[in-house]
Amino acid sequence: MSFLPYAVAAWLFGVGLWGVVSSRHMVRTIISLAVVQSATYVLLLAIGYRSGGQAPIAADIPPVAKLVDPTVQVLVLTDVVIEATVSALLLALVIQAHKRFGSVDPSDLRPLRD
Amino acid sequence: MTVLQIVALAAVALGGGAVALTSDPLRQTLVLGIFGLTLVFLFFAFQAPDVALSEIVVGTIGLPLIVVATLRKIAEQERTRPSDEDAE
Amino acid sequence: MSRRARLTLFAIAGPGLAAVLIIGFRGLPAFGDYHDVYGLVVNGVELSMRHATDYVTALNFDVRAFDTLGEEYILFASVLGVTLLLRVMRGEDEEYRAAEHGMSGSSDAVRLAALLLIPSLIALGVYLVIHGALTPGGGFQGGIVLAAAPAAILIAGRYLELKVLCPTRAIEAAEGIGALGYCLLGLGGLIFASVYFKNFLPAGNPGQLLSAGFMPLNSIAVGLEVMGAFLIVWTAFLDQALLVRRRTGEAT
Numbered sequence: 091m092s093f094l095p096y097a098v099a100a101w102l103f104g105v106g107l108w109g110v111v112s113s114r115h116m117v118r119t120i121i122s123l124a125v126v127q128s129a130t131y132v133l134l135l136a137i138g139y140r141s142g143g144q145a146p147i148a149a150d151i152p153p154v155a156k157l158v159d160p161t162v163q164v165l166v167l168t169d170v171v172i173e174a175t176v177s178a179l180l181l182a183l184v185i186q187a188h189k190r191f192g193s194v195d196p197s198d199l200r201p202l203r204d
Numbered sequence: 205m206t207v208l209q210i211v212a213l214a215a216v217a218l219g220g221g222a223v224a225l226t227s228d229p230l231r232q233t234l235v236l237g238i239f240g241l242t243l244v245f246l247f248f249a250f251q252a253p254d255v256a257l258s259e260i261v262v263g264t265i266g267l268p269l270i271v272v273a274t275l276r277k278i279a280e281q282e283r284t285r286p287s288d289e290d291a292e
Numbered sequence: 293m294s295r296r297a298r299l300t301l302f303a304i305a306g307p308g309l310a311a312v313l314i315i316g317f318r319g320l321p322a323f324g325d326y327h328d329v330y331g332l333v334v335n336g337v338e339l340s341m342r343h344a345t346d347y348v349t350a351l352n353f354d355v356r357a358f359d360t361l362g363e364e365y366i367l368f369a370s371v372l373g374v375t376l377l378l379r380v381m382r383g384e385d386e387e388y389r390a391a392e393h394g395m396s397g398s399s400d401a402v403r404l405a406a407l408l409l410i411p412s413l414i415a416l417g418v419y420l421v422i423h424g425a426l427t428p429g430g431g432f433q434g435g436i437v438l439a440a441a442p443a444a445i446l447i448a449g450r451y452l453e454l455k456v457l458c459p460t461r462a463i464e465a466a467e468g469i470g471a472l473g474y475c476l477l478g479l480g481g482l483i484f485a486s487v488y489f490k491n492f493l494p495a496g497n498p499g500q501l502l503s504a505g506f507m508p509l510n511s512i513a514v515g516l517e518v519m520g521a522f523l524i525v526w527t528a529f530l531d532q533a534l535l536v537r538r539r540t541g542e543a544t
Contacts, residue, residue, distance in 0.1 A: 091205060091210075092205060092322040092323040092324065093317070093322070093323065094205070094210065094213055094323070095209075095213060095323050096317045096320060096323070098213045098216060098217045100310075100313050100314075100317065101217055101220070101221075102216070102217065102220040103313075104306075104309075104310065105220055105221050105224045105225070106220065106223075106224050107302075107306075108224060108302070109223070109224030109225070111298050111299060111301075111302045112295070112298070112299060112302075114295065115229050117229040117271060117274060117275060117278075118227075118229050118232060120271075121223060121229070121232050121233065121236055121271065122223070122224050124223075124236065124267065125220050125223050125224050125239070128216075128220065128239070128243055129220075131243070131247075131255075132213075132216065132246065135246075135247065135250045135252055135255070136250070136323055137320070138326070138328075138331065139250055139251070139323065139324055139326070140324060140326040141205075141323075141324030141325070142324075143251060143326075144251055145251040145252065145253050145428070146251075146335060146346075146347040146348055147253070147345060147346050147347070147427065147428060148339055148345040148346075148347070148498075149345035149346070149426050149427055149498075157335045157347070158250075158251045158252070158326075158331075159326060159328065159330075159331030160331060160334060160335065160347040160348045160351050161328075161330055161331050161334065161351060163252045163254055163255050163348045164348055164351045164352045164356060164359075166252070166255045167254050167255045167258055167348065167352065167430075167432060167433075168352070168360065168363040168432060169363075170255065170258045170259050170262055170263075171258055171262060171367070171432045171435075171436060171518060172363055172366050172367050172370075174262045174266045174267050174270075175366075175367050175370040175371060175374075175521060175522075175525060176366070176370050177267060177270070178267075178270045178370065178374050178525045178529070179370045179373045179374050179377075181270055181271065181274045181529075182373070182374045182377040182378050182528075182529075183377065184274060184278075185274060185277055185278065185281075185377075185378070185532065186377055188278050188281055189281055192285060194278060196295075197293070197294045197295055205323060205324065252348075253428035254346070254348045254349065254428045254429070254430060254433065257420070257428060257429065257433040257437075258432050258433050258436065261436040261437055261439075261440050262436060265440060265443060266436065266522065269443070269446075269526060269529075270525065270526070270529050272533075273526075273529035273530050273532065273533040273534075274529065274533070276533040276534075277529075277532045277533045280533070
């Protein structure tokens, strides 16, 4: 039972990767990419957790000796906001690709040739 | 490992599977919003309130709003393209 | 490559990846067994050194401020890419008149809910940004909550009012000021304390608003930038999706 978070992270990674590989619509690819990213969040937070630990805040709660690791929370925190913007960039590329090639199927994309 | 964490992990695993296995992109957006909420629950259960606060807004309206606008723009481009090729 | 080729590649490479992942995961300590030193040191030292009570924000904006600079510029660059891609389309071949928008008005209940949401979201966002070093919060969280407040106008079905409330110049200026402000605070560390991004303001009493050095200023800069970034991205996408365009000389 103590390996459950790692198993869930691996499962999310695998199923998201399958969604990326097997999709026929580029927007589905990008949404499955978001699932793959959430696998990394689960893995990072699971590594930094201490049993019986509390959130790494020292105000408003009685001070306690055991706190969970704040370093991995910093990584996940900025990552959540930034990957949404990077997905927005990818979706803008999808709009342009559809305008150019007329199809949202990834197999229909051809190299740009003028 | 508390019961709350086990329940949160199970919900995240189910939600992730549902997002990747849904076939229609519009439905997938809705499931993505719910998956974001299960992730928030998991982050709170792992004693990470700062991370959960960022994921709340981004996961429920930040990303799904952009995806829905993209799908609508693609549908509009399909409609106004000269119909001499068989798209999709 | 075609879908069949992709699936074949996945079928070949997938078991290999799964095997490597399982071997790798078996080397990890059990869940809850924490061995690292860096986290323990930070937890012990942060309160006495910087008088900040939220250790995550203190790491983000003080001890690892340089990494946050890099992350902030990833945000800036992606928003730049989105504007380049989506605004070029607008001037391309159609003249754009904002006379109509494609979204029908919604019911009164939704509009009332949005009216109640907007001041609460703004207050919550400002609270999260300013109290970043004291309670869970910070620039990133408060910035997106602040960006969600104009989005409530969108939910009420009034996209054009959103464009009036958040003109393009204003949100671009907000994003630019946030990004520049963060960089200048690092330079302030260089000028006043001879190390780039060293905390050069006095630490104050832990738990008060004006404590923890320059962390509140950092939070405000990042909050402005994240709010501007999300509003630019949302309005760029919604301009494309909702506004009806008319070609000059004919109607669509």
